[in-house]
Amino acid sequence: MADSKISDLRASVALVGTELVPIVQSGVTVKSTAQDIAQIVVAPLYTVELIDVLTIDFYTTLALSIDSVTDILNAPTTTILVGGSAYVLGSAISIGSKVTVTVSTAAVVQLVTTL
Numbered sequence: 001m002a003d004s005k006i007s008d009l010r011a012s013v014a015l016v017g018t019e020l021v022p023i024v025q026s027g028v029t030v031k032s033t034a035q036d037i038a039q040i041v042v043a044p045l046y047t048v049e050l051i052d053v054l055t056i057d058f059y060t061t062l063a064l065s066i067d068s069v070t071d072i073l074n075a076p077t078t079t080i081l082v083g084g085s086a087y088v089l090g091s092a093i094s095i096g097s098k099v100t101v102t103v104s105t106a107a108v109v110q111l112v113t114t115l
Helices: 034-038
Strands: 020-025 028-033 045-050 055-059 064-073 078-082 098-103 107-114
Touching: 020 034, 028 034, 045 055, 045 098, 064 078, 078 107, 098 107
Parallel strands: none
Antiparallel strands: 020 028, 045 107, 055 098, 064 107, 078 098
């Protein structure tokens, strides 16, 4: 197997993060894990401007969680629904989910996420 081409290897199944992956770092081949590599991906920040309307819908392009809401302009009460149900901060959101953000007054809020 040491002389196998990558294209000749079996396809992986669902990764859990502990799988070893060879990488080249500073010209030296070292081992890492799938989780180490995944952590390089930066979670998006959603800045939501709700000035003319108090509710907006969007669909997630990644599986993620919203961990906190930061008020950028004003200090509204912010309600988040995912798929029409009340959202609890830190809960998983599937890719393609409909997210509805409602504020109590005109505001700009930032949704801080993790993948």
